[in-house]
Amino acid sequence: MDVVILKDDAEVAAEAATIIRQLLRQKPDAVLGLASGNTPLATYRRLIQDCKQGLISFRDVTTFNLDEYIGLSAEDPQSYRHFMQRELFHHIDIDPGSTFLPECGVGEDPLAIGPAYEALIRSRGGIDLQILGIGQNGHIGFNEPASSLRSRTRVKTLTRDTVEANRKYFDDPLKQPRTAITMGIGSIMEARQVLLLATGASKAEAVRQAIEGPVAAMCPASMLQMHETVTVLLDREAASRLELHDYFEWVAEQKRLLLDSRADA
Numbered sequence: 026m027d028v029v030i031l032k033d034d035a036e037v038a039a040e041a042a043t044i045i046r047q048l049l050r051q052k053p054d055a056v057l058g059l060a061s062g063n064t065p066l067a068t069y070r071r072l073i074q075d076c077k078q079g080l081i082s083f084r085d086v087t088t089f090n091l092d093e094y095i096g097l098s099a100e101d102p103q104s105y106r107h108f109m110q111r112e113l114f115h116h117i118d119i120d121p122g123s124t125f126l127p128e129c130g131v132g133e134d135p136l137a138i139g140p141a142y143e144a145l146i147r148s149r150g151g152i153d154l155q156i157l158g159i160g161q162n163g164h165i166g167f168n169e170p171a172s173s174l175r176s177r178t179r180v181k182t183l184t185r186d187t188v189e190a191n192r193k194y195f196d197d198p199l200k201q202p203r204t205a206i207t208m209g210i211g212s213i214m215e216a217r218q219v220l221l222l223a224t225g226a227s228k229a230e231a232v233r234q235a236i237e238g239p240v241a242a243m244c245p246a247s248m249l250q251m252h253e254t255v256t257v258l259l260d261r262e263a264a265s266r267l268e269l270h271d272y273f274e275w276v277a278e279q280k281r282l283l284l285d286s287r288a289d290a
């Protein structure tokens with residue numbers, strides 16, 4: 026795991042956007058795994074800026090989002106589809122037909138969505154880079170604690186804590202879904218590269234468990250310790266409980282020195 030501690034949300038977004046830019050330059054038809062929630066918003070804004078300035082293009086990019094609520098239509102402002110259109114897709118040059126979420130339309134069988142979604146991801150060659158946020162309880166996507174570490178895309182019931190944490194987005198609590206379709210932990214682990222973003226003190230404990238705790242179903246994000254290529258971008262607050270905090274900063278310093286010496290050579 027490459028753990029990078031940055032000053033604040035803006036630095037996290039700048040670094041995340043740089044990593045995504047590099048990927049798109051190498052592979053203009055990359056497949057991106059996207060996340061909703063507050064955390065990636067600043068990164069999406071950077072990408073929109075880059076696209077408007079002609080630094081990158083999403084023309085040949087395909088995106089797969091991690092999750093979607095069951096029972097909200099695409100037009101519902103609280104649906105993740107609506108969120109993605111509003112916060113990213115409408116502002117970049119992506120083909121709307123190349124943006125996917127595990128959506129369950131009216132009359133569709135929620136249990137059939139997961140396998141079909143996974144087949145679609147496979148048919149596009151798999152995910153090159155998966156962006157992740159982390160829940161305060163260590164969830165990734167909507168894989169709540171005690172999710173199987175090898176789980177696939179499926180229906181998941183949210184914990185009461187997650188419902189509570191997301192309540193602020195819903196005017197009418199009765200309309201807030203308790204179930205969602207989420208990529209599984211096993212599905213996420215198949216992405217070739219993972220970028221986990223966490224900002225703010227409320228994430229500090231989940232971040233500590235994910236990076237330094239045991240690999241355990243009680244902290245779904247801890248499974249990322251078993252992934253070959255993970256970069257974790259943290260602001261100071263999210264990193265504040267890490268026991269190896271000083272070590273991660275030391276590593277960053279050594280890397281900088283190494284890069285400088287290569288540039289001098």
Ligand code: GLP
Nearest residue numbers: 060062063064158159160166167
């Ligand atoms: C939500 C989403 C996750 C997201 C997480 C954190 O419930 N399903 O994909 O990463 O919780 O959200 P936020 O970034 O708003 O803190």
